[in-house]
Amino acid sequence: VxxxxxxxxxxxxxxxxxxxxxxxxxxxHSPSIATIRRDIPExxxxxxxxxxxxxxxxxxxxxxxxRDLIATGRLRDVxxxxxxxxxDAAGYISxxxxxxxxxxFPGNGASEVIQAVIQRFxxxxxxLPVPTFSPFYEFAPAATQVxxxxxxxxxxxxxxxxxxxxxxxxxxxxxxILVNPNNPNGYYVARDEVRALLSSLRDLSAVLLDExxxxxxxxxxxxxxxxxxxxxxxxxxxxxxxxxxxxxxGIAGVRAGYGIMQPARVQELTASGYLWNLSGLADYFFRTYxxxxxxxxxxxxxxxxxRDSDSFFAEARAIEGITVYPTRANFMLVCLADGWRSFDxxxxxxxxxxxxxxxxxxxxxxxxxxxxxxxxxxxxxxRILHALRQTAVTGP
Amino acid sequence: VxxxxxxxxxxxxxxxxxxxxxxxxxxxHSPSIATIRRDIPExxxxxxxxxxxxxxxxxxxxxxxxRDLIATGRLRDVxxxxxxxxxDAAGYISxxxxxxxxxxFPGNGASEVIQAVIQRFxxxxxxLPVPTFSPFYEFAPAATQVxxxxxxxxxxxxxxxxxxxxxxxxxxxxxxILVNPNNPNGYYVARDEVRALLSSLRDLSAVLLDExxxxxxxxxxxxxxxxxxxxxxxxxxxxxxxxxxxxxxGIAGVRAGYGIMQPARVQELTASGYLWNLSGLADYFFRTYxxxxxxxxxxxxxxxxxRDSDSFFAEARAIEGITVYPTRANFMLVCLADGWRSFDxxxxxxxxxxxxxxxxxxxxxxxxxxxxxxxxxxxxxxRILHALRQTAVTGP
Numbered sequence: 093v094x095x096x097x098x099x100x101x102x103x104x105x106x107x108x109x110x111x112x113x114x115x116x117x118x119x120x121h122s123p124s125i126a127t128i129r130r131d132i133p134e135x136x137x138x139x140x141x142x143x144x145x146x147x148x149x150x151x152x153x154x155x156x157x158x159r160d161l162i163a164t165g166r167l168r169d170v171x172x173x174x175x176x177x178x179x180d181a182a183g184y185i186s187x188x189x190x191x192x193x194x195x196x197f198p199g200n201g202a203s204e205v206i207q208a209v210i211q212r213f214x215x216x217x218x219x220l221p222v223p224t225f226s227p228f229y230e231f232a233p234a235a236t237q238v239x240x241x242x243x244x245x246x247x248x249x250x251x252x253x254x255x256x257x258x259x260x261x262x263x264x265x266x267x268x269i270l271v272n273p274n275n276p277n278g279y280y281v282a283r284d285e286v287r288a289l290l291s292s293l294r295d296l297s298a299v300l301l302d303e304x305x306x307x308x309x310x311x312x313x314x315x316x317x318x319x320x321x322x323x324x325x326x327x328x329x330x331x332x333x334x335x336x337x338x339x340x341x342g343i344a345g346v347r348a349g350y351g352i353m354q355p356a357r358v359q360e361l362t363a364s365g366y367l368w369n370l371s372g373l374a375d376y377f378f379r380t381y382x383x384x385x386x387x388x389x390x391x392x393x394x395x396x397x398x399r400d401s402d403s404f405f406a407e408a409r410a411i412e413g414i415t416v417y418p419t420r421a422n423f424m425l426v427c428l429a430d431g432w433r434s435f436d437x438x439x440x441x442x443x444x445x446x447x448x449x450x451x452x453x454x455x456x457x458x459x460x461x462x463x464x465x466x467x468x469x470x471x472x473x474x475r476i477l478h479a480l481r482q483t484a485v486t487g488p
Numbered sequence: 489v490x491x492x493x494x495x496x497x498x499x500x501x502x503x504x505x506x507x508x509x510x511x512x513x514x515x516x517h518s519p520s521i522a523t524i525r526r527d528i529p530e531x532x533x534x535x536x537x538x539x540x541x542x543x544x545x546x547x548x549x550x551x552x553x554x555r556d557l558i559a560t561g562r563l564r565d566v567x568x569x570x571x572x573x574x575x576d577a578a579g580y581i582s583x584x585x586x587x588x589x590x591x592x593f594p595g596n597g598a599s600e601v602i603q604a605v606i607q608r609f610x611x612x613x614x615x616l617p618v619p620t621f622s623p624f625y626e627f628a629p630a631a632t633q634v635x636x637x638x639x640x641x642x643x644x645x646x647x648x649x650x651x652x653x654x655x656x657x658x659x660x661x662x663x664x665i666l667v668n669p670n671n672p673n674g675y676y677v678a679r680d681e682v683r684a685l686l687s688s689l690r691d692l693s694a695v696l697l698d699e700x701x702x703x704x705x706x707x708x709x710x711x712x713x714x715x716x717x718x719x720x721x722x723x724x725x726x727x728x729x730x731x732x733x734x735x736x737x738g739i740a741g742v743r744a745g746y747g748i749m750q751p752a753r754v755q756e757l758t759a760s761g762y763l764w765n766l767s768g769l770a771d772y773f774f775r776t777y778x779x780x781x782x783x784x785x786x787x788x789x790x791x792x793x794x795r796d797s798d799s800f801f802a803e804a805r806a807i808e809g810i811t812v813y814p815t816r817a818n819f820m821l822v823c824l825a826d827g828w829r830s831f832d833x834x835x836x837x838x839x840x841x842x843x844x845x846x847x848x849x850x851x852x853x854x855x856x857x858x859x860x861x862x863x864x865x866x867x868x869x870x871r872i873l874h875a876l877r878q879t880a881v882t883g884p
Contacts, residue, residue, distance in 0.1 A: 118573060122764070125567070143569060150568050154605025157567075162558060169522075171553075171769070172546045173539060174740040176523045177514060200596050200743075200765055207761035231761035307602070344570040347596075365603035365627035367517070369596055371532045371767050372741025 102441050105133055111439065122172055123240035128448075141466045141476050143344070144275070144423055148393040148469070150342030156380060163183050170372035177367050181272030181375055184382030185350055185385065194355040195325055197362075198378065200369040202304050202349035207231045208361055209332050209351060213381055217263035222457030225275045225302070228455070239263040242457050247429025248417050249277040249425065253285045257292045267304045268293050270323075271302040273309050276464040277450055280309045286321045290328045301333045304349075307340035307394055308401065309420040316395045325352045333358070337377065340394065358386040362424045394409070396424070401467035408465070408475050415482040425452070426480075428461040431488035439485070445479035490580070503531055507574040507835065510784070515648040516622045524844075534842030534870045535863050536828045537877075539740070540671070540819055541748030543701070543865045544789040552776060566768035573763050577771055580778030581746055590751040591721055593758075594774065596765040598700050598732035598745035604757055605629045605728050605747060609694045615661035617647055618853030621698070625852070630659045639852050644813050645673040647823065649681045653688045664689050667698040668717075669705050670861040672848055674815025676705045682717045686724045695731045700745075703736035703790055704797065705816040712791045728753070733773065735818065744770040748824050781790075782814035803873050804852065804861070824857040827884035834859055836882070843873030 110132050114123040122142050128135065161167040182196040189196075201203035205226050217234035222240045229238045241259045243249040247400035251274070258297050260268045268300070270289065271421045274278045281289075284303070293299050303320055303331075322333045332350040348370070351358075370378070380386050405424050409416045415427040428437050438451040441463075450464040467473060490529050505527050510519040518538050524531065557563040578592040585592075602623050606614075611632035616624050618636045625634045637655045639645040647670070656664045666685065668674045677685075682697070689695050699716055706712045718729045729748040734740035744766070746756075768772070776782050805812045812825040824833050834847040837859075845880035846860040861876070863869060 117575075119763075121573070122571045124570050126569060127576065134615050140569075145568070150564070154567070161565075167558075168550050169741075171550070171739050171741045172541070173522060173536075174734075176520045178518070179513075180523065200600075200767075203761065203764050204596075209758065227761060230759070232725070233760070338570075343567050345565075345567045347764070347767045348567065363626070364607065364629070365623060367515075368599050368743070371596075371743045371769065373767065373769065375741075457859050 102451045103134065105156070107132055107443055108439050110411040111442070113436075120230065122450055123275065124443055125448065131384050134444070136446050137442070137448050139468055139472045140448050141468060141472070142448045142450045142464075144197065144305070144339050144466050145342035145344060146340055146393060146422065147472075148396045148397050149390060150183060152222070152389055152393050153341055153343055153377070153380075157376075160374065160380070170324060173372065174368060175370050175372045175375040176423055178370060179356055179360065181336060181350075181370055183376040187382045188387065189322055191323060191325065191350070194358060195352050196355065197351040197358045197366070198370055198374075199349045199350050199351060199366070200339060200371075200374070201344075201347040202302070204309055204347075204369060205349050205351040206302070207332050208237075208366065209298070209334070209353070212360065213353075213357060214300065214334060216269040217258075217265045217271060218267045219260045219263055220269045221256060221271070221274070222279055223249070224271050224457070225410070226247060226456070228269055228271070239265060239455060243277070243279075245427075245460070246486060248279075249274075250279050253289050255279060257289060259295070260293060266296055267298045267300065268296055269300045270304070271304075272327060273305045273419070274460075275305065275421065276450070276455060276462075277425040278421035278425070279415050279417075281422035283319050283321055288308060288323065290324060290331060293454040296330055298330050299328070301331060303333055303354050304336035304339055304420040306335075308422040309400060310398065316339055316398050319396070322352050325354070329354055335379070341377070343377065346373050346377055347371065348377050397467075400470045400473065404467045404473040404477070408480060411477070411481055411488070414480065423464055423466045426463050426465055428463065429484070429488065432461045433488070434461040434463050435442055436488070437461065437483060440483045443476070443480050445482065447476050447479040493552045493785055497852060499530065503528055503839055504548075504835050507838070515732050516626065517697035518846055521844065526755045530705070531838070532836070532842050533844050535864060535871050536844050537845045537862045537868070537872050538846045538860075540701070540735050541740060542789060542793045542818065542861050542883055543738055543868075544793050545736060545786060548785055549776075550736055550788050552782065553772075555777070557772065559657040567771050569768065570764060571766050571768045571771040573620060574758065574766060576748075580774045580784055583778045584783065585718055585748070587719060587721065587748055590754060591748050592745040592771075592874060593749065593754045593762070594766055595747060596767075596770070597734060597740075597743040598698070598730050600621060600743075600765060601699070601730050601745050601747040604751070604762065605694070605696060605730070606632075607754065609728060609753060610663040610696065610851045613661045614663045614665060615652075615656045615659055616665045617652060617667070617670070619645070619672055619851040620667050620853070622852070624665055624667070626787070627711050633834035634854060635661060638725070639673075639675075641823075641856070645670075646675050646677075646814070647677055647679060649685050652686060656692070659784075661693045662692055663696065664692055665696045665698070666742070667700075669701045669817035670815065670845070671701065672819070672851060672858075673813050673821040674701070674817035674819060675813075676820075678707060679715050679717055683720065684722070686720060686727060690724055690726060692726055695724070695727050697727060699729055700732035701733055701817040702704055704794060704818040706794065712794050714790070718748050725750055733777070737773070737786070739773065742773055743767065744773050793863070796869065800863045800869040800873070804876060807873070807877055808878065809883070822859050822861055824859065824868040825880070825884065828857045829884070830859050832884070833857065833879060837875050837878045841871070841878065843875040845874050
C-alpha cells in the first residue's frame with residue numbers, strides 16, 4: 093500500500109478512457125466489478141467501495157449455504173426445480189416482520205418491487221427528494237410527472253419532513269417518496285417523523301417508503317436496535333414499503349427483496365404475473381431468513397458492521413480537504429475540495445490505490461464534486477482511509 | 489414397484505384431500521414438488537412427471553457448475569455482487585443465436601418475458617389457440633380481449649395454420665400467439681408453416697411465438713437438428729420470440745429465459761426498469777451457454793433425450809385404455825378412458841406409484857379426462873410406463 097502511482101501515466105490514461113466508456117454504457121449506474129474485471133483486466137481492484145453491502149452478513153450466509161446446499165448436494169434441487177410460488181416466501185417474511193403474508197409481495201430484488209409499484213400505484217404526480225436512487229424517476233412511466241424536491245447542501249442534505257410535506261401539497265403530488273436512509277447521502281428520518289409524514293399525507297394515493305438501507309440505521313446508541321416502519325402499513329393504507337435483502341445480507345447476486353402494501357395491491361401484482369419471480373436461491377434465502385437461529389447470528393453481524401462503519405465514518409471526517417455528510421447508512425457522501433472533478437478523484441483512488449468508489453457526477457440534485465464511499469470490512473476500511481488521505485492530500 | 493396400493497385407503501383419502509387443497513392454492517398451476525414434500529410429507533414422490541425439463545442437461549450444467557463455481561469457491565462472487573446489466577447476457581445469447589444483441593431481451597425466466605410483452609406489446613385484441621399455457625391469457629391486462637381459437641380434439645389438437653389465420657382476421661385480432669411446440673399437447677408447426685403464418689400476419693402489431701419447447705422438436709429424423717424460427721425477427725418486424733432455458737437446460741430454479749424482438753421494443757423494456765432482472769447464477773448460465781464447447785456437450789444431451797422421449801411416447805401409445813396425441817415436445821397429452829376423472833387418475837398414479845403427473849382439468853379448451861405426462865430419464869420413464877399400465881388397466 094503506497095501513495096506512489098502503481099501504474100505509469102500512459103497506461104493510466106488508457107484505463108481512465110476505458111473506464112469512461114464502460115460508465116457511458118452503464119447509464120446512471122456504476123459498471124459492475126465483474127464487467128470492469130473483464131474489460132479492464134490490467135486494473136487490479138482491491139476494495140469495492142462502490143458496492144453497498146454488509147460483508148460480515150455475506151460470510152454468515154455463505155457458511156450456512158455451504159452446510160445446507162453444497163455439503164448435502166441439495167444445490168441441484170434448488171437450481172433444477174421450479175421454486176414454490178411467491179406466497180411461500182411471503183410466509184417466511186411474515187414470521188420475521190409480524191405482518192400478515194397477504195401484505196407481502198416478494199420480489200426479484202428491491203428494484204423489481206420499485207419497478208412494479210412505480211408503474212402501477214404511483215402517479216400521476218410524484219414528489220421525490222433528490223439526490224436519490226435514480227430508478228425512482230427513471231422507471232416511472234412517461235405519463236407520470238416526477239417533481240424533484242431538492243435537498244439543501246448547506247443543511248447537509250438532511251430532509252425536513254414538514255417542509256417536504258408542504259412541497260408535496262404545493263406541487264399537487266398524488267404520491268410521495270421517502271428513501272430512508274437515503275442513497276447517496278445516508279440521511280435518516282427518525283420513526284416519529286416518518287409517522288408524522290404518513291399522518292400528514294394519508295390522503296395521497298400512495299406513499300413509497302424505501303427502507304433498503306434501514307438495517308444500518310438505529311436510534312438508540314447502546315442497543316443499535318433496528319427501527320423499521322414496515323408495520324405501519326397496517327395503520328396507513330396508502331403506505332408501500334420497499335425492502336432490499338441485497339445490502340443488509342450482502343447477496344445482491346441472489347436478487348431478493350420485498351414490498352409491503354395493502355393485500356389488494358399485492359393481489360393486483362400477483363394477478364398480472366408475478367408468480368415465479370423468485371429464483372430457487374432467493375426462495376432458499378427467505379426460508380433461511382425465517383429461522384430465528386439464523387437471525388440471531390445475523391443480528392450480531394449487523395451490530396458489528398454498524399460499529400465498524402461508525403468508526404470508519406469518524407476517521408474519514410478527520411481527513412482534511414474533504415467533507416463527510418451525516419449518515420446512518422453503510423456509506424458516506426463525500427464532497428471534495430474545490431477544483432477536484434469527482435471523476436478524476438475516483439480514478440486516482442482506483443488506479444493508484446485499487447479502491448473503487450462511486451463518482452456521483454451523474455446524480456440529479458448534486459452539483460459539485462461528490463463521491464460516495466461504502467463502508468466495507470474493517471481491514472478494507474483501513475485501505476480505503478489510506479487511499480482517501482493520500483488522494484485528498486495531493487490536491488486537484 | 490408394484491400395482492398394489494402402497495398406502496392404505498384412509499390415509500390415501502387424506503392425501504387426496506390435502507393435495508386438492510394445495511392445488512386450489514396454486515391457481516391454474518401445479519403445486520411444486522418442494523411445496524408438496526413440505527405439506528404432504530407422508531407422500532413419497534419418486535418421479536416428477538409434471539416437471540418439463542431435460543434431466544441429462546441438468547446433469548451437464550451441474551457438473552460444469554461444480555467445477556467452475558463450487559471447486560474454486562467462486563460461487564460467493566456470483567451471489568455476493570450485482571450481476572452485470574442485461575446487455576452482457578444479450579451478448580452471450582447473440583453468439584449462440586447469431587442475432588444482434590440489441591434484438592435480445594434477457595429475462596428472469598420466460599414467464600417474465602411473457603409478462604413484459606403481453607402487457608406492453610399485445611392487444612387490444614389477442615388471438616390464442618387453446619388449450620395452451622395459461623399465462624398468455626392470465627397475464628393480459630384487463631383492457632385486452634383474448635379470443636380463444638379452440639383446437640379440435642378429433643384432429644388430435646393439431647393447429648391448421650391457414651384456418652388459424654382466418655380466425656385471426658375474423659376476430660379482428662391485432663396480436664396473434666403461437667406456442668410451438670404447444671403445451672400441453674406438444675403439436676409442432678413446421679418452420680415453413682411458421683413462415684407462412686408470419687407472411688400472412690405481417691400487418692399485425694405483434695405475433696408472439698413461444699419456442700419454450702423448441703429444443704425437443706426436430707424435422708429431420710436422422711440429424712434431430714433443432715429448427716428455431718428466432719432469426720425471422722430480422723425479416724418480420726412484428727415478430728416477438730419467447731425462449732425458455734428452464735426446460736431444455738433443466739434449470740427452472742435459476743430463472744433464465746429471453747425474448748427476441750425489434751431493438752426499439754427491447755429499449756422500451758429496458759428503459760422501464762428491466763436492468764438487473766438476471767440473478768448472478770442466470771448471468772453465469774448465459775456466459776456458459778455462450779461457450780461453443782459447452783453447447784457441443786449440450787447437443788449430445790439434447791439428442792439423447794429426444795431419442796429416449798420418442799421411445800417413451802411409442803411405448804405409451806401401445807397401452808390400452810389411453811389415447812396419446814402426436815407430440816414433438818418432451819411431454820405427451822393423454823386422454824383417459826370414459827368414466828375416469830383426471831384428478832382421480834393422477835391421484836392413483838401419485839399415491840400408488842409415486843408418479844406425479846399433471847391433471848389438466850383446469851385447462852381452458854380441454855373438455856374430458858386429460859393428463860399431461862413428461863418424459864424424464866430413461867429409468868424414470870420405465871417407472872412412469874409401469875404406473876400408467878397398472879392404473880389404466882384398473883379402470884375408473
